[in-house]
Amino acid sequence: MRYISTRDNVIQYSAAQAITQGLAKDGGLLTPFFIPKLPSKALEDIKDMAYQQRAVYIMKQYLEEFSVKELTDFANAAYGPDKFDSPAVAPVRTVDEVTHCLELWHGPTCAFKDMALQMLPHLLSASLVKTEEEKTACILVATSGDTGKGALEGFKNVPRTKILVFYPKDGVSEVQELQMVTQEGGNVGVSAVVGNFDDAQTGVKKLFSDETVRQELARRGYFFSSANSINWGRVLPQIVYYISAYCDLLRDEKLAPGQTINICVPTGNFGNILAAYYAREMGLPIDQLICASNSNNVLTDFLREGVYDRNRTFYNTMSPSMDILISSNLERLLLSLTQDPAEVKEYMTRLAQTGRYQVSDRVKSKLQKRFKGYFCDDQETQRVIRAMFERHGYLIDTHTAVAFSALEQYRRETGDNTPAIVASTASPFKFCGSVLEALGETRVAGGLDALDQLTAKTGQPAPAPLAGLRDKSVRFTQVVEKDRMVDAVLSLLG
Ligand SMILES: *Cc1c(COP(=O)(O)O)cnc(C)c1O
Numbered sequence: 154m155r156y157i158s159t160r161d162n163v164i165q166y167s168a169a170q171a172i173t174q175g176l177a178k179d180g181g182l183l184t185p186f187f188i189p190k191l192p193s194k195a196l197e198d199i200k201d202m203a204y205q206q207r208a209v210y211i212m213k214q215y216l217e218e219f220s221v222k223e224l225t226d227f228a229n230a231a232y233g234p235d236k237f238d239s240p241a242v243a244p245v246r247t248v249d250e251v252t253h254c255l256e257l258w259h260g261p262t263c264a265f266k267d268m269a270l271q272m273l274p275h276l277l278s279a280s281l282v283k284t285e286e287e288k289t290a291c292i293l294v295a296t297s298g299d300t301g302k303g304a305l306e307g308f309k310n311v312p313r314t315k316i317l318v319f320y321p322k323d324g325v326s327e328v329q330e331l332q333m334v335t336q337e338g339g340n341v342g343v344s345a346v347v348g349n350f351d352d353a354q355t356g357v358k359k360l361f362s363d364e365t366v367r368q369e370l371a372r373r374g375y376f377f378s379s380a381n382s383i384n385w386g387r388v389l390p391q392i393v394y395y396i397s398a399y400c401d402l403l404r405d406e407k408l409a410p411g412q413t414i415n416i417c418v419p420t421g422n423f424g425n426i427l428a429a430y431y432a433r434e435m436g437l438p439i440d441q442l443i444c445a446s447n448s449n450n451v452l453t454d455f456l457r458e459g460v461y462d463r464n465r466t467f468y469n470t471m472s473p474s475m476d477i478l479i480s481s482n483l484e485r486l487l488l489s490l491t492q493d494p495a496e497v498k499e500y501m502t503r504l505a506q507t508g509r510y511q512v513s514d515r516v517k518s519k520l521q522k523r524f525k526g527y528f529c530d531d532q533e534t535q536r537v538i539r540a541m542f543e544r545h546g547y548l549i550d551t552h553t554a555v556a557f558s559a560l561e562q563y564r565r566e567t568g569d570n571t572p573a574i575v576a577s578t579a580s581p582f583k584f585c586g587s588v589l590e591a592l593g594e595t596r597v598a599g600g601l602d603a604l605d606q607l608t609a610k611t612g613q614p615a616p617a618p619l620a621g622l623r624d625k626s627v628r629f630t631q632v633v634e635k636d637r638m639v640d641a642v643l644s645l646l647g
Contacts (some may be wrong), residue, residue: 154168154185154186154189154214154215154216154217155167155185155186156168156170156171156183156184156185156186156385157183157184157186157494158177158178158179158181158182158183158184158494159177159181159182159184159484159485159487159488159494159497159498159501160177160179160180160181160494160495160497160498160501161177161179161181161494161498162186162494164177164178165186166183167218167283167284168215168216168217168218168219168280168385169218169279169280169283169284170183170280170284171183171385171386172273172276172277172280172384172385172386173277173280173281173284173286173290173378175378175379175381175383175384176379176383176384179498180501181484181494181497181498181501182383182385182481182482182484182485183385184385184485184488185215185385188431188434188435188489189214189215189435190435190436191214191396191435191436191437193436195210195436196396196399196400196403196410196437197403197410198210199211199396199400200400200401200403200404201404202400204232204241204242204243204393204397205225205228205229205232205242206225206228207393207396207397207400208224208228208231208232208272208390208393208397209221209224209225209228211392211393211396211435212224212228212389212390212393214435215389216276216389218283219276219279223279226275227272227275227276227279228272230275231271231272231275231390232271232272236260236261236267236271237259237260237261237267238259238616238617239256239259241401242259242397243255243256243257243259243268243394243397243398244256244259244401245398245401245402245574246547247407248541248545248547248575249545250572251570251571251572251573252560252572252573252575253398253402253407253572253573253574253575254547254549254553254574254575254577255394255395255398255574255575255576255577256577257394257576257577257578258550258577258578258579258580258583258616259616260303260306261306261618262299262302262303262306262332262618263579263580263582263583263616263618263619264299264302264303264474264578264579264580264583265425265576265577265578265579266299266300266303266304267303267306267307268390268391268393268394269382269386269387269388269389269390269391270300270303270304270306270307270308270380270387271306271307271390272307272386272389272390273307273380273384273386273387273390274307274308274311274314275311276386276389277290277311277314277378277380277386278290278311278312278313278314280386281313286376288371288374288375288376289313289314289315289374289375289376290313290314290315290375290376290377290378291314291315291316291317291370291375291376291377291378291642291646292304292308292314292315292316292317292377292378292379292380293317293319293357293360293361293377293378293379293642294316294317294318294319294357294379294380294381295318295319295320295350295353295354295356295357296318296319296320296325296333296350296353297320297321297324297325297350297473297474297476298320298325298326298329298473298474299329299474299579299583300380300381300382301318301319301320301333301343302318302329302332302333302336304316304318304380305318305333305336305338305341305343306336307380308338308340308341308380309336309337309338309339309340309341310338310339310340311340314340314378315340315341315342315375315646316340316341316342316380317341317342317343317344317641317642317645317646318333318341318342318343318344319344319345319346319353319356319357319638319641320333320343320344320345320346320353321345321346321348321349321350321352321353322345322346322347322348322632323349324349324350324353326583326584326586327599327600327601328583328585328600328601328603328604328619328622329583330345331600331601331622331625331627332618332619332622333629334627334628334629334630335622335625335626335627335628336628336629337625337628342629342641342645342646343628343629343631344629344631344632344633344638344641344645345631345632345633346632346633346634346635346638347632347633347634347635348635352635353635355635356635356636356638357638359638360377360638360639360642361377361379363639366639366642369643370646373646375646382422382424382481382482383424383481383482387424388424388427388428388431388482388485389428391424391425391428392428392431392432392435394428395416395428395429395432395437395439395574396432396435396437398574399414399437399438399574402414402572402574407572408572411438412438412572413438413439413440413571414438414439414440414571414572414573414574415439415440415441415442415443415560415563415569415571415572415573415574416429416439416441416442416443416573416574416575416576417442417443417445417556417557417559417560417563417573417574417575417576418442418443418444418445418556418575418576419445419446419472419475419552419553419555419556419559419576419578420444420445420446420452420475420480421474421475421476421477421480422477422480422481422482423452423480423481423482423483423486424481424482425576425578426442426444427482427483427485427486429442429576430442430486430489430523433523434489440571441523441524441525441563441569441571442523442524442525443524443525443526443527443556443559443560443563443573444456444524444525444526444527444559445527445528445529445555445556445558445559445560446475446526446527446528446555446559447468447470447472447475447476447528447529447530447531447534447555448468448470448528448530448531449467449468449470449475449476449477449478450526450528451463451465451478451480452480452483452526453526453527453528454526455483455526456520456521456524456525456526457521457526459511459512459514459516459517459520460509460510460511460512461483461500461504461509461510461511461512462508462509463478463479463504463508463509464508464509465478470530470531470534470551471531471534471535471551471584471587472534472551472552472554472555472584474552474578474579475552475555479504484497484501486520487500487512487516490516490519490520491513491516496513496516500512525563525567526559527558527559527562527563528555528559529555529558529559529562531587533558534551534554534555534558534587534591535551535554535587535590535591536591537549537554537555537557537558537561538550538551538554538581538587538588538591538592539591539592539593541554541557542592542611548581548588548611548613549577549581550577550578550579550580550581550583550584550588551579551584551587551588552578552579552584553575553576553577553578553579554591556575556576556577556578557575560573560575580616580619581607582604582607582615582616582619583619585597585603585604585606585607586603588607589603589606589607589610592610592611594606594610601619601622601623604619604620631644631645
């Protein structure tokens with residue numbers, strides 16, 4: 154399998170190169186040259202396998218240079234019982250006859266980022282060997298919450314990597330900050346930045362392109378690398394769980410072989426729903442992909458009108474991991490729909506210059522055939538959380554609630570009751586405040602006490618990694634000004 158840039162198919166990369174480089178030199182995203190089809194008996198063959206084995210089977214189709222033995226070791230390490238609190242890894246909960254919820258938050262940080270960030274470090278460190286890279290990868294992450302902790306847990310103590318995370322001092326929740334500053338591991342560093350998420354993100358981007366810093370790092374035996382969601386090594390592990398969920402439903406005879414489903418995904422950077430699209434391209438019988446957004450509904454408008462326009466008000470919502478106006482992974486979908494890197498490049502150039510682009514009628518009609526976009530605001534998000542808990546005793550987080558709202562809107566509008574799988578992306582205990590309010594609590598406890606309050610209210614225990622934060626000691630207290638981030642990098646590297 155060769156990989157190309159979404160903006161140019163002349164230069165081709167191996168999988169290991171794609172994973173170590175993260176981004177193509179021309180700014181495009183490294184993407185498989187074609188999407189492999191599953192053999193016709195594949196779903197029958199893997200439906201009785203464990204999640205780890207399914208992951209090997211599916212990932213192998215994209216990673217020829219990796220042996221089955223290697224991938225098996227990675228999958229066992231990434232998705233073992235010491236990491237995930239469910240033996241199913243990504244269990245499917247049936248809500249009603251035609252609605253199933255794929256829970257992607259049973260990993261060490263209680264958000265769906267773990268599904269990929271537990272696997273990526275193994276892929277990356279093996280890729281460093283395969284590409285004969287001698288330096289240590291210094292992974293720089295700017296985070297608004299979930300990604301930073303997910304990357305820290307994934308990369309902790311992984312040989313030949315160092316991971317440094319920057320978060321905005323006043324831009325993350327108390328639980329999220331505690332999760333990061335108590336991080337264990339010998340190769341990790343965490344620093345707060347005075348400013349907001351954009352300041353941290355801009356600072357990290359500057360570090361990546363600073364030639365003096367690059368040379369100083371090289372002198373110390375390091376090079377910068379990235380773990381953000383445009384790395385192919387993060388998209389690939391996400392394809393697995395959609396296929397796996399279908400297999401679970403087949404195995405449990407809730408679906409008949411070949412039966413069509415719809416998939417609904419709460420979307421920010423478009424990575425998670427893109428993986429569902431690729432699962433469909435591989436042959437999973439998916440009809441509609443329902444793209445759920447919060448008030449930052451740039452994707453809803455794009456899917457309806459064929460115009461992507463980021464020139465709009467930015468809202469801070471109670472589903473903060475979807476507060477995004479540039480959905481980077483959309484670029485890979487555009488390549489698949491156009492099959493023309495030159496056309497993708499044109500759209501991306503326009504986006505960079507004007508913040509807006511309009512796709513051709515051909516692309517628009519392909520897009521609308523496959524995707525439906527819906528959004529909801531915070532009030533609707535809380536209504537859905539409450540209704541789901543009252544009707545089904547099922548506690549969901551704010552991001553998942555946005556997805557259930559979108560599915561409801563889709564069904565009401567179209568009358569299409571095809572069985573649907575909804576991706577559930579975070580534990581409700583990560584967003585205690587909003588969830589408690591949704592359930593009618595008017596006074597929400599501060600810090601970790603909110604976990605107990607949610608347990609008292611619902612009778613459900615907090616996930617161990619969050620409850621365990623109480624006993625962890627704070628290891629990182631550094632706060633840097635946004636233009637001094639380089640000092641933090643050098644001091645954390647030692
Ligand atoms: C990252 C994240 C999302 C958005 O996923 P994308 O792949 O960026 O579309 C949704 N929900 C939660 C909880 C997340 O952490």
